[in-house]
Amino acid sequence: MRLACSRKFLSAAKARLNNMNARKVLLAFSLFASLMSAQTPAKQEEKKVPAFMGPCSNLVCEFEKDWSRNNVLIYGLANAMPEEKYSYKPTPAQQSFGERVLHVAQVNLMLLQALGAKTPAPSIDMKATSKAASMAALQSVGEYGAAVIKEFGEQGLLARIDSPGPLGWFMGPQISRQRALYFLMTHSQDTYGQLVVYARLNGITPPASRQP
DSSP states (O other): OHHHHHHHHHHHHHHHHHHHHHHHHHHHHHHHHHHHHHHHHHHHHHHHOOGGGSOOSSHHHHHHHHHHHHHHHHHHHHHHSOGGGTTOOSSTTSOOHHHHHHHHHHHHHHHHHTTTOOSOOOOOOTTOOSHHHHHHHHHHHHHHHHHHHHHHHHHHHHSEEEOOTTHHHHHOSEEEHHHHHHHHHHHHHHHHHHHHHHHHHTTOOOGGGOOO
C-alpha cells in the first residue's frame, strides 16, 4: 500500500516538473519572439530614415539638409496630387494648385540668382501649370539651390550682401546669404501649408502626414 502511494507521489511530482519545464521553455520562447518582433521594426525604420535627418557637424551640412527636407516635402505633395486636380481652386479668387506649386520654384529661382553664385541657373517655364512642368521646375530649382549652398560654403553663407529683390523692404538694406536662404525655406513651408489644404479638400492625405 505504501509502495503504491510512493509510486503515485513520484509520478505526480515528475508530471509537475515536466509541466514546469515546459512552461519555462514556452515563456523563454515567447520572450525571445517578442524581443525579435520589437527589434525588427526598429531596424527597418533605421533604413527608412531620410538622408536629411542625419547628423551634421557644420553650417553647410545643416543648410543642405534643411533645403533638401523642404524640397522633399513639397515635391512629395505635388506628386500626390493627380494631374486633373492641378487646376483646382478652393475659391475662384485663389491660384490653382499648379500655380501655387510653380510659385515656390519661381520665388526660389529669383532670389537664388540674386545671391551672386557662379553656378548656372536653370531655365523654367514661368507660366506652366501642368503637373509635369511644375514638378520639373521644383526639381531643377531645388538642385540649383543645393549647388549654390555648396558653392558658397560657410564663409559665403555668412557673408553680408545687399538685400536682393523685395527682401530689403522688410529685412533692411543688407543681410547675410544665410538669412535670405532661410527666408526661402520658410516661404516654401508657408506655401506647403496652403497646398496641404488644397490636397485635403480633394481627399488626399499628404505623404508626410501618412502613418506607416
